[in-house]
Amino acid sequence: MNEKPSDPGSFIVELFKMPQTLFAPIGAAADPAPKAQDLAQWTSVAQRMQMLWFDFQREQIAANAQKMPSMLGDPGNWLGIMQGWVKALPLSSPDTQKKMWEDSLALWEGVLGQYGIGPKAGQAGEGAPDLPLKDRRFADPKWRDQPFYALVHQTYLMLAEQVMAMVDALETNDPARTEQLRFAARTLVEALSPAHFPLTNPLVVEKTLATRGENLVSGMEHLLGDLQRGQLTHVDPEAFKLGENIATTPGKVVHQTPLYQLIQYSPTTDKVLEVPLVIFPPWINRFYILDLSPQKSFIRWAVEQGLTVFVVSWKSADESMADVVWDDYIRAQIEAIDTVRERLGVKSVHTIGYCVAGTTLAATLALMARRGEAKKVKSATFFTAQVDFENSGELKVFIDDKQLASLDRLSEQTGYLDGRYMAATFNLLRGNDLIWNYVVKNYLLGEDYPAFDLLHWNGDVTNLPAKWHKAYLKDLYRDNKLVVPDAMIADGTPIDLTRIETPAYIQAGREDHIAPAASVWKLMHHLRGPKTFLLAGSGHIAGVVNPPSARKYQYWTNEAPADTFDQFIAGATESPGSWWPHWIEWIRACDDAELAAKGKRVPGGKGDTAIEDAPGSYVKAR
Structure with missing residues (x-):
């Protein structure tokens, strides 16, 4: 990517002249447009998805718009953190923008050259293209079969690397703040993956065409069901029964x-x-x-x-x-x-x-x-x-005055913290594996839920006493009192x-x-x-x-x-x-x-x- 790209203007003009080539699989022509007789099916899909949404809205109104936990936790505080992070990054710097533009052009020329497109078309070789940036989220060959999808995910990976590098280069003079910014940046970068959008995910496009949109209807059903529960579903909720096929040891x-x-x-x-x-x-x-x-x-x-x-x-x-x-x-x-x-x-x-x-x-x-x-x-x-708890891991990014205040708001009426918030917190720590992977599978591909006992347990949430939970986060995670002799007292006895x-x-x-x-x-x-x-x-x-x-x-x-x-x-x-x-x-x-x-x-x-x-x-x- 350090190689000097050719003239940017001529490259962009050439790029936009060849949409069919960009979307065509290797060695194949572009797919024909949908036949006229398919329009009824696509209209039916759109109408059913619309009715599912209207029914969901009516149910929410009938339930007096009861507030449900967010499947991604409490987003309010993280929006503030992300706003601060964006302001802190040197995105508006002319030098930064110039470098990102040059790196992007160099990457595009190199990637498209392997497909016989653009100024470096001579780079194209036999077999599957060897793309410079690797990530297991894009391991499926379909991400490389067409130049368009190769270009999209390679550009995303390059920008993700650059954004995370910017965060690492920031000098906040506050390690806790740095970790929060790093977590917020990673969360945002993960969310913006092209795999999470139907038109930029070749697996979703292929599934949608093959099922004539039925996967989107199933995905909408899954999404609305999760919104009603306030929790992301990982497995078939009916697959496991306590005392029958899990937790069966006699006692x-x-x-x-x-x-x-x-x-x-x-x-x-x-x-x-x-x-x-x-x-x-x-x-x-x-x-x-x-x-x-x-x-x-x-x-x-x-x-x-x-x-x-x-x-x-x-x-x-x-x-x-x-x-x-x-x-x-x-x-x-x-x-x-x-x-x-x-x-x-x-x-x-x-x-x-x-x-x-x-x-x-x-x-x-x-x-x-x-x-x-x-x-x-x-x-x-x-x-x-x-x-x-001095170096207790990523959970510490959730512990500051704003986060602790949000716990008070979430539990002020009941005296306990709904376990779905805690589950969302742990899911965010492994966003790609426990959130976005299932967003693609459940909502975009419309796949049936698997039967996996460990993930069933992961979603079987437990409510927490709010007074205990807040004190635990403050006294142990934030203030690290447990390792200070006699700094804490339990049941009247110093610890x-x-x-x-x-x-x-x-x-x-x-x-x-x-x-x-x-x-x-x-x-x-x-x-x-x-x-x-x-x-x-x-x-x-x-x-x-x-x-x-x-x-x-x-x-x-x-x-x-x-x-x-x-x-x-x-x-x-x-x-x-x-x-x-x-x-x-x-x-x-x-x-x-x-x-x-x-x-x-x-x-x-x-x-x-x-x-x-x-x-x-x-x-x-x-």
Whole structure:
């Protein structure tokens, strides 16, 4: 692209003289115009789409124009950020405009030359053109079959690179502001991809012609359905039923409070480890991420390893939980631990805390240590959990005064944050994969929804207590108080993580964008007991939910002392497949005493009253 283009004026004139050549596939003539008898079909498509829209508007008016969450989150604040970003960029600079124009001409000449068009027509070779800019969104050959679509997506990729480079070059003197601008720029650039517009996406054009517009009718139905729900649909909503084909591991609800249900799973081995396991999943999601299909279920696998497994199923927030705060979740974790100890007559339990529940587990352990109750927990495992939020990843771009004020507005009438807003936030972090990919598939191509358990869980949102959520973002993400000894108090007890001497197993995901591995590593600096750190392949979810039978990914360990995450990586040993077997070996090394799987080790057995069958009613509440 640094090569000097030929005269711009003559090139543009020549370009506009050959529309048929631009739209023609390689070696083929342009498609003929639609036949007259097709006009009735296209008219019918237009009329049906219009009626769908009118019906949707009438329903909204009849519902008193009830405000629904946006599928892309709260756009108001981001519009302001984007406006500031556009003003900050040197787009109006003559030097910038001159460079963008010259780079564009050089790119166009080079791309079209490979199709035998323009001043560099001699560059055309045999076979598919080798275009300079690559991106998996444009991997389909149809993006290269016609010069027009090649030119469109190559120009987009070039401009996207230049825009992001401008953002990186800005000097804001505020790292948080820089990250916000970078996120806003990336979000805007992703949204403007030519793949998201019917006339500039060759796959959509081809599908529209092949179905005679029926894909657009189906797409409109999908779009309006999502607008009514206030949430982007990823999978067939009828494909999965809790307790039938997901969350099917047999068990019973053995304890219940207004905040959570405690589920105990039925043993599948004659003997079990004496020390039971209590799992605390994050309350920002449903617990069954650890109990998807039987082949993917961590819970089922743990039971098969001889563990007596308990899982906390948190209640999705409603108006009765308006005053719930972090202290309540810490008290709930302590209560669950004591309930299991009393129920089974054991001195201690193993614990797992996933994501935000792992952060809370660390606070719980610190509180128990302060109270002289540390021995109630034999070990603590942390799945992708952070305690030091200084470098906590892209979620920090959502935490400033404007964002926190918007949380107040969204929850002021109910006292809780609608889970659809949180889901939209996480979707924005992976916009191409979790938003725009489905905009193309669902709305433009009109494809049927697939059946995918992980994405079903991703869309099964959970409401959050607003008071807790806002305090959590301010005290931990913004002010990073948890790692300051005694800066936070829970249930009347100061929290000092350095008092924790419980053996800990810390798992992080190499590609985790929610809890970056380097940030998770910092937990190693604050705990004083024996610690094992393991880096798993993949990210926040797939890095955790990786059963041995899948034979996917890998993990890294390092037995040598390491003061930093980089030192750990430098000396790490890679092992193929799931890290779960490594973890169960660690659990058994903590305590391998066994006993018969009888009595209350079998929930709902003789003499044991259970509340209901797993997965319980809280996980089904909406």
